[in-house]
Amino acid sequence: MAESSTRTVERALVLLGAVCDAGSLTLADAAREAELSASTALRLLRTLEGTGFVRRDALGAYRPGLRVVQLGAQALGHESLVSLAEPALDRLVEQTGESAYLSVPSHDGEGVYLAMREGTHSVRHASWVGRSIPLGGTAVGAVLTGGPPADGFVVVRDGVETDVTAIAAPVSPGGRAVAALSVVVPSYRITAAEARRFGMLVAHEAASLLTPPAPDACAVVLDPQGEPA
Amino acid sequence: MAESSTRTVERALVLLGAVCDAGSLTLADAAREAELSASTALRLLRTLEGTGFVRRDALGAYRPGLRVVQLGAQALGHESLVSLAEPALDRLVEQTGESAYLSVPSHDGEGVYLAMREGTHSVRHASWVGRSIPLGGTAVGAVLTGGPPADGFVVVRDGVETDVTAIAAPVSPGGRAVAALSVVVPSYRITAAEARRFGMLVAHEAASLLTPPAPDACAVVLDPQGEPA
DNA sequence: AAGGACGTTTCAATAAGTGAAAACTACGGT
DNA sequence: ACCGTAGTTTTCACTTATTGAAACGTCCTT
Structure with a gap:
């Protein structure tokens, strides 16, 4: 073959x-x-x-x-992961005031943003959806490639872009990370303690992304990209 | 060739x-x-x-x-037409309370929705962006294929979908329609008089879509799909 | 005027894609 | 348990469809 x-x-x-x-x-x-x-x-x-x-x-x-x-738009519509994640992103923005992202590993060893919600702080900027993100040296990359982080989340201060801190948690049904939820914060605006608080929020959302609904969720877990149909 | x-x-x-x-x-x-x-x-x-x-x-x-x-997401981001149209769509929703759409003719004799804004009335539904729309028997099709409508807009009651009325106006720099702005209303909710009022609103937005900004608009007119760069 | 870069067309060589058929698997009916 | 049907995958000989160099016209730049 x-x-x-x-x-x-x-x-x-x-x-x-x-x-x-x-x-x-x-x-x-x-x-x-x-x-x-x-x-x-x-x-x-x-x-x-x-x-x-x-x-x-x-x-x-x-x-x-x-x-x-x-x-692309059709595919986005069919991708149930993003629809599943949207409420979680909304909650993260609400709780942190910062921009929240959903990203998944791409086929070429990078990651792709699948969805985002603007934080209330930040100025409006062009959509990141579809953007590639390197997996090395980023919080998203760490949770996507590495094993499950000890605390359930990863904080990377001044990673790819300096001056911003990224906090990411894996969506990993059955141990394998298939997606990452993350929030991105200007570094000056966040303390270590707050980063931990945000991290737990993100981790919680990521963990419950594929579990809360009915038993049908099992199907979703097995096939995180598709609609349960 | x-x-x-x-x-x-x-x-x-x-x-x-x-x-x-x-x-x-x-x-x-x-x-x-x-x-x-x-x-x-x-x-x-x-x-x-x-x-x-x-x-x-x-x-x-x-x-x-x-x-x-x-x-797809990248392409949407590059499409300056949609960014240009977004404020207009917002205003249409604000003024009519109904869903507003931007569509363009596709390569295969149909049309494609490029952007939309949910009306305040309607329930939230899956995005129509990327959806194809037939050009025959629709208000959008009429303004996209036909010459400039007499009133500047076209009303089609119970076209493709029964029970909905579509009101569309062409974005036609130099006479050639390159895109359509439209609002879609449940037929029961709209009177003939109101349809005319909406039509004028849509026509106005469509007409001013490519004209208000600086002289650079000429470049945009010549190349409605791209960024002026 | 010469030089260069680009878009386009042509054409012979052959590399590359094609589909029938066979192998293999997985169900579902009886 | 058995057979039949449908789906997926591999193999292979046929030849068609893809390829890239070369040549041409055009439009800028020097």
């Missing part, structure tokens, strides 16, 4: 990823990014264009197409 | 679309859906799986992967 994959499709997907990452890419840039010859990139991008996955703007540059938005 | 497209990639994308539409598909179903032989579908789905675009759940069924969510 193992190495079955169709080169063409892989290349097209790399191209698609590049365009989405950049927001806007010229053909030559896209080709370089994906390490393809211009002609191949052109052909592939044309296919992506024909199916609505990318579009060309007035200047001829490639941009993410509607299909991407559409599928 | 014209018909250049790579069959493999197209097929893979159809497969991806099918999985996302269904939320969960077994291999056999996916193959049927895409009209592919099981072996081909398997190979392509494996490729999609390897790149994170789909994933298999505990039961072996295929589901949309994180990559889809990630790219």
Whole structure:
């Protein structure tokens, strides 16, 4: 088994990823990014264009197409994890006043934010949903990759971004972490004691995320990404 | 030129679309859906799986992967049209109490909801963002495909869904409709007079969507989907 | 005017994808 | 317990569909 994959499709997907990452890419840039010859990139991008996955703007540059938005939104809707987590995020914001996040490990050794709630303190900023997060040196990464933390949560002060403290707890049905709940606080605003308090809140929400409802929750535990259907 | 497209990639994308539409598909179903032989579908789905675009759940069924969510969210973030429209949607909800939508024509002769705001009346329901909307027999379709409506807006009572009235206005810089703003109201709740009032509100928001800001708006007009960069 | 970068098209070589069939598993009915 | 049906996966010979170099036209920059 193992190495079955169709080169063409892989290349097209790399191209698609590049365009989405950049927001806007010229053909030559896209080709370089994906390490393809211009002609191949052109052909592939044309296919992506024909199916609505990318579009060309007035200047001829490639941009993410509607299909991407559409599928992404649909997928988000189907992902029961985020709907399950939303109440928890709301409660965390309410209790801490800080922004709260749901993230899951991605396929490429990073993490992805699946949902967030703005804290009451922070200024409104562009959505982090869909953003990648490194797993090294972050609180989220620690709970996602490492075993269950001693206290049930992890605090990382001045991790990736300096001046912010992240407090994360794993959602780990059956011991394996499948997601992380976290709150992020400007470091100056939080004391060690408060960090512990927040940590317990986060840990509690994370722990109860997949347990409180009916026995059906077992199904959810076994398949945390899907709808119990 | 014209018909250049790579069959493999197209097929893979159809497969991806099918999985996302269904939320969960077994291999056999996916193959049927895409009209592919099981072996081909398997190979392509494996490729999609390897790149994170789909994933298999505990039961072996295929589901949309994180990559889809990630790219979709990124794309939505890059779409300046939605950020431009958000204040307008907010105002429409505020003024009408009903749900307000932003939609654009899709590549396949339908429309797609890009953004929405819940009305104050309605119960909370799953997001419509990413949903397709037929262009025939809908208010949105009328303003998206037809010329500019006489009054600046279109009212369709009991269109696709019975019992709901849709009121839409085109965002048409330079005469060509590139998007539609709309509000949707339960028919029983709205009188003809009020529909006209709402229509004028929607038309006004739609008309001023791309005009009020600085002269830079011209750039936006030429490239309504992208960020002015 | 020359030089360079980009987008696009063409075309022959062949690498790459295809689907039928077989192997294997898992159910469900009788 | 048995057989039949449906799903998943692997294998393999066929050949089609993908590939990239090269060439062309265009538009900037120097």
